[in-house]
Amino acid sequence: MDSSGNSKGCMDQFLTYVCTLKGKILTVEIVLCIIILICYGASWTPGYVTLAVTELVLCIVFFIIYMCDFHTQLNFIHWGWSDFLRAAIAFLAFLITSIIVLIGHHDGAGIAAGVFGLLTGVFFGYDAYTSIPLLKKANPSPHTGPAVIPVVP
Template sequence: MSESAARAETPGYMESFQNYVRTRKGTILLVEIVLCIIVLICYAASRDPGYLALAICEMIFAIIIFIIFMRQLNKDLSFIHWPWTDFLRAAIGSLLFLITSLIVVIRGRDGAGIAAGVFGILTGILFAYDAYTTIPALRSKHTQAATEPSDGV
């Protein structure tokens, strides 16, 4: 197979982006990225910019996972268990967003901080939904241990 034929078989970045965004996981990841950007902007405008790191880190993690799944690099990098990686990313992100957002909303120093807290709660709920939707992928890859003794022992 020539190089030009191989290039014609692999979809371009825009085509793979459009195809992946049409999936449920792609839509969830894209909305997570957009909500992280909104939370980032709100925290930057508030009096409590100390929570910017959470929005930045979770946005970067979501972008990395989005690109890996969009380009199907998870099939090439099989030494990483991708369902567990995605589950832990989403579960930890959900917990951190809910905790920090509740702290900011309860303090309520300024409007931008409250907006960041509200959007952070929504983002935490979306991250929790993302973690919940990855559970079937974890169960399908799980193999049960042998419970009966073998004859050779």
Template sequence: MADSERLSAPGCWAACTNFSRTRKGVLLLAEIILCLVILICFSASTPGYSSLSVIEMIFAAIFFVIYMCDLNTKIPLINWPWSDFFRTLIGAILYLITSIVVLIERGNPSKIVAGVLGLIATCLFGYDAYVTFPLRQQKHTAAPTEPADGPV
């Protein structure tokens, strides 16, 4: 590939960096990184809890790619705002439950760190659910105030 073609083509890297500068992109990247750190902490202490971090990290990465490539407008079959809302809401609830259980059990320091990071993940996923709530984003149009022509 020639240098002029490489510089003129936006490519995947440009789409990734452009999307990662948006609020949704920052939230998804933060979710991916936080899930990875929690996965490392759970793997060091109790591998039984690590599946939640793996699943949430994979879902966040999938939604990152979907929004980055603008597939949400190209695949109208799925209602993406509601799917993303339920993903984040379920993630927040599951991280809250898992973190409380892990912190009550008390174990080695990596388990406690994973529990605290799980509570932070609960807040992050909860904020993402609040931001992506579809009914909050709908614009309402004003009702006409003029009377309709015709018999009353």
């Protein structure tokens, strides 16, 4: 709700979230996954589409979860760790898949998909890297004070 008592519309939430660092990273990841899908579709052998589709869907889901603040309402999942693992696994998968595609494909669209896959892998790696400090803040050390040893009389 804003100061006049009206709740923010969906477009306002979208524009506000896209201006954040996490929103920009997820937006770039979504766009790059779409570009990779187009390149694989134009390639002679459209293999490895499953990785791009899976990560595209996961990026859209996490974008919506963070945009609508569902991560603060749904506490049964640790969203920070889930997002970190998603980005770290995608980083490794895109790097490995892109290297395989660059070695095996000799058509222009396949090479473009491999190059965009490497770029996408770098963005997923950066996403995972920027998530690490947030994980440390979200999970402070359980022992913050001096040890209390009970004295038995």
